[in-house]
Amino acid sequence: MSTSPGAASAGIRFDSVTVAYDGNVVLDALDLTVGPGEVMALLGPSGSGKTTALRAVAGFVRPVSGRVFLGDRDVTDLPPHRRGIGMVVQSYALFPHLRVEDNVAFGLKARKAGKARIRERVGEALEMTGMAGYARRHPRELSGGQQQRVAIARALAVRPDVLLLDEPLSALDAQLRSGMLAELARLHRELPDVSMLYVTHDQVEALTLADRIAVMDQARLQACGTPKELYRAPADExxxxxxxxxxxxxxxxxxxxxxxxxxxxxxxxxxxxxxxxxxxxxxxxxxxxxxxxxxxxxxxxxxxxxxxxxxxxxxxxxxxxxxxxxxxxxxxxxxxxxxxxxxxxxxxxxxAGVGDRGQGDRGQGDHGWGDRG
Ligand SMILES: Nc1ncnc2c1ncn2[C@@H]1O[C@H](COP(=O)(O)OP(=O)(O)O)[C@@H](O)[C@H]1O
Ligand SMILES: [Mg+2]
Incomplete structure (x- = not known):
């Protein structure tokens, strides 16, 4: 049973979403669809607009134009807590004064869930992330990797249709990162209906975890395809x-x-x-x-x-x-x-594109390149 307002498995759809700060366009007419249960990586260098895209789905930033859909719901005008999403960020953002179990319960309490349901969901989320033995600890008593597991448990506790992850592994050291990557892949197998949008600048994470990768550069979607397509037959430099x-x-x-x-x-x-x-x-x-x-x-x-x-x-x-x-x-x-x-x-x-990065549509124009069919 889901308490979220969406369908059991909702995809994400950006319909020409543009976001600007003080008139500066940082996300330029993004069109992108994440299927129900699909893991989409948003891959790109720092400043390319990845976090902004994620925040537009979460409801923390308002597009100047375009619409955001979760399943068939237009959520563009909905506040974050009514969108049925879970979110995990790089810095964990746990509440330091709350025990692990209360951190994980936070979203459920905000939604006014009953005590029995909260206990059940918190237990389930901690179990799923391997943190069941740490419920009574405070964040400061946990390692970075454990804190990130709690942050993931907190996002999962509300049983979201959509899970948004913003560079969730970038604060961990290399060895922990590869372990957590495997954990995230396992979570995805256990939660096959949850759509995930996974922001990263790390190609290995994107290649490993994603069903498809959306490559961002300078506020724009540059390419989108399966890891194999983008790796074996990239369409641009x-x-x-x-x-x-x-x-x-x-x-x-x-x-x-x-x-x-x-x-x-x-x-x-x-x-x-x-x-x-x-x-x-x-x-x-x-x-x-x-x-x-x-x-x-x-x-x-x-x-x-x-x-x-x-x-x-x-x-x-x-x-x-x-x-x-x-x-x-x-x-x-x-x-x-x-x-x-x-x-x-x-x-x-x-x-040919050397030297004209970001100069409008690459792959079209005066270099005599036809349709690659
Ligand atoms: N709150 C904000 N106010 C002004 N500019 C911002 C704000 N948030 C992000 N930006 C700018 O928007 C651009 C895209 O940022 P972001 O989406 O965070 O990129 P990424 O996550 O790909 O590193 C950057 O140039 C950044 O400086
Ligand atoms: Mg970012």
Missing amino acids: FTASFVGGANLLPVTVGTEGADFAGTRVDVDTAGAVPGARATLCVRPHLVGIGDGPNRLTGTLSEIQWRGATHRLHVDVAGHRIMADLRELRDPPVHGATVTLHFAAGDAVLLP
Whole structure:
């Protein structure tokens, strides 16, 4: 049984939502739909508008135009407590003077739930987050990771249709973070009807947790797709470089393949016009060393040992190419001539965009790039 006013599983829909502070647009006509039970990551650099988007769903900021829907309810004019959402923020925001159980009960009390129901819901939420043994403690008696679990329990106690998480792991150290990431994935499996909007600037969190990722840049939605789509076939340079590491090489489209610094490379050119400038994107771990297809020869400018892998930086015709290789027994030395290769199917061509970040619609315009179909 749900006490929230929405349907059992409500998605989230931004309908051309624009938010401005003092006339500065910080969220620009966002159109985005999060399906019922879907985990959508909002991924982007600091200041790109992620938190603002989340706050528009929560009701803490009012759009200057556009509407926000939860399920089929237009909630744009509803106050936060009537939206049926749970929210978790980076700083936990627990009440220091309240015990864990009272922190978790807070939203239920605000909704005037009965004592028996509060006890049941608090117990359930603490159980779900592994904090049942800590009900009588105060926040100061908990580690950062435990405090964040309590914050999640507090958000879950109201049995929200929609869970909003704003960089919930960024205050934790790396090891705790990966453990909590697994916990959040488990929570999602246990609560398959709860839609989640997960704000992060961390691509690993987004790739791991999200059903789909919405990439934000400079107040705008830049791309949206499944982690695999965005990783394997990003549609623009910003997405390519923000979702995973990427080699981005300037090329000229040929009648077959493309030309990189005088070398012909074999790559799918569907949709591109011969003679047009374009960017070839290939992931560092898909670049090999030695003989193979699409050979590029250059000079080793840097080699980093990363335990399981070596990262090579190879300068080819003035461009640095990164290759991540399984730890090499006999690594090349600085200044050595190194031949790299990659399979045609592991590279994608993107519209040329170097230097014009944020200049209107990328992927359209005068660079002769057609519809990628
Ligand atoms: N309350 C506010 N008043 C004025 N500007 C704000 C306010 N909140 C956020 N901003 C500005 O809006 C932009 C987007 O912020 P935010 O949504 O917090 O970005 P993100 O979460 O992606 O880091 C930033 O330039 C930020 O400085
Ligand atoms: Mg933020």
